[in-house]
Amino acid sequence: MIAAALAQDDPTHHLANREYGAMICERADGVLTISPVVWGDPIFDAGGTWVNPGEQPTVPVDIDACGIGSTPLAMIHTHPSTGGAGAIPSWNDAQWVAAINARRGDNHGRIYVVAIDGTSFRIEVYDQSNAGAWETGERGPEVNPNAQPCTLDAVQ
Numbered sequence: 001m002i003a004a005a006l007a008q009d010d011p012t013h014h015l016a017n018r019e020y021g022a023m024i025c026e027r028a029d030g031v032l033t034i035s036p037v038v039w040g041d042p043i044f045d046a047g048g049t050w051v052n053p054g055e056q057p058t059v060p061v062d063i064d065a066c067g068i069g070s071t072p073l074a075m076i077h078t079h080p081s082t083g084g085a086g087a088i089p090s091w092n093d094a095q096w097v098a099a100i101n102a103r104r105g106d107n108h109g110r111i112y113v114v115a116i117d118g119t120s121f122r123i124e125v126y127d128q129s130n131a132g133a134w135e136t137g138e139r140g141p142e143v144n145p146n147a148q149p150c151t152l153d154a155v156q
């Protein structure tokens, strides 16, 4: 997923400078799919100027990106950082859980937040049980393989 976004021929496309995200979808036959990766505006433009000082980066993921015949299961997005990144969801991030649950008609909706820390990634999951993390700052369960940070190549 991230590798595809980084293939953009644009110096402002890097994990420390934008949020990247997508929908994880569940087909009627149970197969999981992922929507095309989208991205938000850069924090710094190509000249290094801070585009919107003080503003949090966002990514315009569309809950309908799963298309007809698929149900949203999760929204996944990155939190840009050059180090010491956090995966704690924002208030806006936390709203996704309820929105996905409303579409599904159950409580299985979740968000995966990918914290970027240099060249490592830590993926945390939030659902209805811990979506209050936006307020408490409590870290969600880590879902990396064997709870080890992923390398760039491992996040696709």
Ligand SMILES: [Zn+2]
Pocket (backbone or CB within 6 Å): 077, 078, 079, 089, 090, 093, 113
């Ligand atoms: Zn976020």
